[in-house]
Amino acid sequence: MTSLAGRHAIVTAGPTIEAIDPVRFLSNRSSGRQGYAIAEALADLGASVTLVSGPTCLDAPSGVTRLDVESARDMLAAVVAKLPADIFIAVAAVADWRPARAADRKSDKAGQTTLQLVENPDILRHVAGLEQPRRPGLVIGFAAETHDVLDRARAKRLRKGCDWIVANDVSGDAMGGNENAAILITSETETAWPRASKSRIAEQLAVAVSRHLAKA
Numbered sequence: 001m002t003s004l005a006g007r008h009a010i011v012t013a014g015p016t017i018e019a020i021d022p023v024r025f026l027s028n029r030s031s032g033r034q035g036y037a038i039a040e041a042l043a044d045l046g047a048s049v050t051l052v053s054g055p056t057c058l059d060a061p062s063g064v065t066r067l068d069v070e071s072a073r074d075m076l077a078a079v080v081a082k083l084p085a086d087i088f089i090a091v092a093a094v095a096d097w098r099p100a101r102a103a104d105r106k107s108d109k110a111g112q113t114t115l116q117l118v119e120n121p122d123i124l125r126h127v128a129g130l131e132q133p134r135r136p137g138l139v140i141g142f143a144a145e146t147h148d149v150l151d152r153a154r155a156k157r158l159r160k161g162c163d164w165i166v167a168n169d170v171s172g173d174a175m176g177g178n179e180n181a182a183i184l185i186t187s188e189t190e191t192a193w194p195r196a197s198k199s200r201i202a203e204q205l206a207v208a209v210s211r212h213l214a215k216a
């Protein structure tokens with residue numbers, strides 16, 4: 001198997017949380033398991049791995065450097081601070097929006113009942129759009145979709161400017177559960193990985209990455 005020794009990989013994982021006030025937030029069901037498994041699989045192949053993680057209940061895989069963040073903006077800053085990298089894999093379920101203003105005090109029930117949202121920065125698109133040599137040589141996104149999975153993932157790869165995208169059907173228990181099924185989409189090929197443990201999906205992605213970089 002091809003080694004990733006000497007390569008630096010940055011992986012994002014888990015959800016982000018976006019404060020409404022000091023005790024409430026917006027978030028999603030991501031457990032971080034898929035991203036952590038990918039970080040571990042890359043480290044097992046010899047890569048130096050930085051895992052930028054939203055809040056999860058998981059321990060950092062051994063040999064992986066974990067940076068804990070909460071919001072999308074924190075995640076973007078942590079990723080940018082850890083560049084350069086050879087590989088960037090965006091597995092995190094980043095909140096697309098955040099409250100326009102996080103209140104300093106717990107909001108009253110009797111207060112406002114409408115939340116005004118603003119768009120968060122897109123970390124994957126930002127990294128994919130960097131100029132060389134800041135841009136990692138291989139930028140991989142995930143597409144979490146509940147319908148028209150392949151078409152939406154193909155379009156997302158082009159829209160976000162990443163090299164590869166992993167199409168992920170999240171209509172079932174993939175987000176939050178222990179297993180996943182995925183389709184790796186590159187500019188040339190589409191490879192389906194049947195439902196398996198998230199570790200198995202991660203191993204297949206890590207091997208694809210190492211083979212690709214060995215050829216590049």
Ligand code: PMT
Pocket residue numbers: 012014015029030031032033034035072090091092093094095096120121122123124125140141142143144145156160168170174175176177198
């Ligand atoms: O954490 P688990 O419970 O193990 O679940 C794994 C998973 C389902 C979360 C994971 O396999 C997955 O599909 N991750 C992508 C989740 C997602 O937010 O997908 P998206 O289609 O909304 O976003 C597309 C890509 O852009 C993703 O790579 C995402 O990390 C990235 N993104 C999105 C928004 C944003 N503001 N910044 C980003 O970087």
